[in-house]
Amino acid sequence: MNKKLVKTDVFYYSRKKLVFYLLFNLGLLSLALFFTWVIFPQYELIYSFALATCALSVLAIVIAMIIRHPLAVISSSSIKIDFCAPLKWKDIKRARKAVLGPKELIIFEVKNLSKYKLNFMQKLIKNSKFSAFSIPLYAMDFRDAEAIEKIVEQYVRID
Numbered sequence: 393m394n395k396k397l398v399k400t401d402v403f404y405y406s407r408k409k410l411v412f413y414l415l416f417n418l419g420l421l422s423l424a425l426f427f428t429w430v431i432f433p434q435y436e437l438i439y440s441f442a443l444a445t446c447a448l449s450v451l452a453i454v455i456a457m458i459i460r461h462p463l464a465v466i467s468s469s470s471i472k473i474d475f476c477a478p479l480k481w482k483d484i485k486r487a488r489k490a491v492l493g494p495k496e497l498i499i500f501e502v503k504n505l506s507k508y509k510l511n512f513m514q515k516l517i518k519n520s521k522f523s524a525f526s527i528p529l530y531a532m533d534f535r536d537a538e539a540i541e542k543i544v545e546q547y548v549r550i551d
Contacts, residue, residue, distance in 0.1 A: 421446040488551040495530040
């Protein structure tokens with residue numbers, strides 16, 4: 393049996409950029425601790441909820457830094473962004489690059505979006521100016537962002 397070998401490229405979120413989110417959440421956790429113990433110790437239930445949510449966000453970022461989260465998995469037939477359904481190259485109508493201040497994205501416009509199983513966030517943004525399928529170049533290392541652009545341009549032209 394001849395199996396065709398398909399080369400896949402995997403791109404990950406930048407761990408360096410996650411450090412800023414970690415520092416931000418540690419700051420929130422320290423503020424929650426300060427307000428709980430020093431300023432308003434009589435509101436235990438409210439501040440225990442705040443402490444728990446801040447601690448969970450710190451834990452989530454630490455886990456994301458330890459276990460690498462794939463941003464995009466690209467094969468010759470499709471691209472899979474985060475944990476979404478793979479998007480077939482033939483179903484992409486258009487790709488465009490959007491710049492929002494210092495943040496850059498590659499936005500894919502899909503021919504028939506109804507045949508894809510969308511996650512919650514994709515359902516929320518599918519009718520906005522962004523597509524349900526977008527690659528956040530700002531969340532990657534600079535070299536990876538350039539590489540993913542070149543690979544995507546092999547399959548679809550980026551406007």
